[in-house]
Amino acid sequence: MQGIIIYKGKYGATQQYAEWLGEELKLSVTPASNIKGEALKKYDFLVIGTSVYIGKLQIESWLRINLSLLEHKKIFFFQVAATPVEQLEKRQAYNTAGIPNELQHNCEYYYFPGKMIRKNLSWKDKFMLKMGAILAKSSAEKKTMLTDYDNVAISHIKDIAAAIENYMHK
Ligand SMILES: Cc1cc2nc3c(=O)[nH]c(=O)nc-3n(C[C@H](O)[C@H](O)[C@H](O)COP(=O)(O)O)c2cc1C
CATH class of the missing domain: 3.40.50.360 (Flavodoxin domain)
Structure with a gap:
């Protein structure tokens, strides 16, 4: 197979x-x-x-x-x-x-x-994340979008x- x-x-x-x-x-x-x-x-x-x-x-x-x-x-x-x-x-x-x-x-x-390491992102993806964080419903969600994780x-x-x-x- x-x-x-x-x-x-x-x-x-x-x-x-x-x-x-x-x-x-x-x-x-x-x-x-x-x-x-x-x-x-x-x-x-x-x-x-x-x-x-x-x-x-x-x-x-x-x-x-x-x-x-x-x-x-x-x-x-x-x-x-x-x-x-x-x-x-x-x-x-x-x-x-x-x-x-x-x-x-x-x-x-x-x-x-x-995983998300902000310094590796294209400027466009960084920008999209920033927009996402502005529109986020909760502060926890906002924090997740702006914090590196792996x-x-x-x-x-x-x-x-x-x-x-x-x-x-x-
Ligand atoms: C601009 C941007 C938008 C993202 N949008 C979502 C999303 O809508 N939902 C989600 O669960 N994760 C989202 N993520 C997280 C990615 O899916 C996650 O970082 C994933 O590990 C990326 O895998 P890759 O490196 O193989 O592309 C987003 C990440 C970035 C940078």
């Missing part, structure tokens, strides 16, 4: 999880920008990772462009974001909005914590890795 890990992120958090999974499962890893169309045909299953910016999945347009090739494949989908994993409804809403309906039932969903850890891949392993040897 053949599978591949495809990801789209901006500052390395999603890439890090994709690489850890690749090492653990001995699967190849590629940024979404390097694979499309017919090249997807030979895979039985896909592991797809994305981060979230202003409520939008980074990988959204790639999913739409390649929809016809993804439609009948098993997908393990992981999402990386700042919203705490405990706020599952908010995390799920990002997927509901960003994953085409035709794919939603093919996916098994996983949610990972992210919650990326290999321990978070345990469940998805076990599920994929199980699927591969079924």
Whole structure:
């Protein structure tokens, strides 16, 4: 059974999880920008990772462009974001909005914590964060947006890795 890990992120958090999974499962890893169309045909299953910016999945347009090739494949989908994993409804809403309906039932969903180091951000992303903080409903939310954090850890891949392993040897 053949599978591949495809990801789209901006500052390395999603890439890090994709690489850890690749090492653990001995699967190849590629940024979404390097694979499309017919090249997807030979895979039985896909592991797809994305981060979230202003409520939008980074990988959204790639999913739409390649929809016809993804439609009948098993997908393990992981999402990386700042919203705490405990706020599952908010995390799920990002997927509901960003994953085409035709794919939603093919996916098994996983949610990972992210990281944000302000000095690494583009001026545009810094600006968006500042705007977000101004519009934030609570001071706690405001503080979260303006504070660096790094919650990326290999321990978070345990469940998805076990599920994929199980699927591969079924
Ligand atoms: C400008 C900006 C907007 C963001 N918007 C959201 C958001 O709407 N929801 C959320 O949960 N996290 C949001 N995040 C947090 C990112 O998803 C998080 O930092 C993630 O780890 C980024 O992963 P990446 O480096 O792979 O892109 C935002 C971060 C930035 C810098």
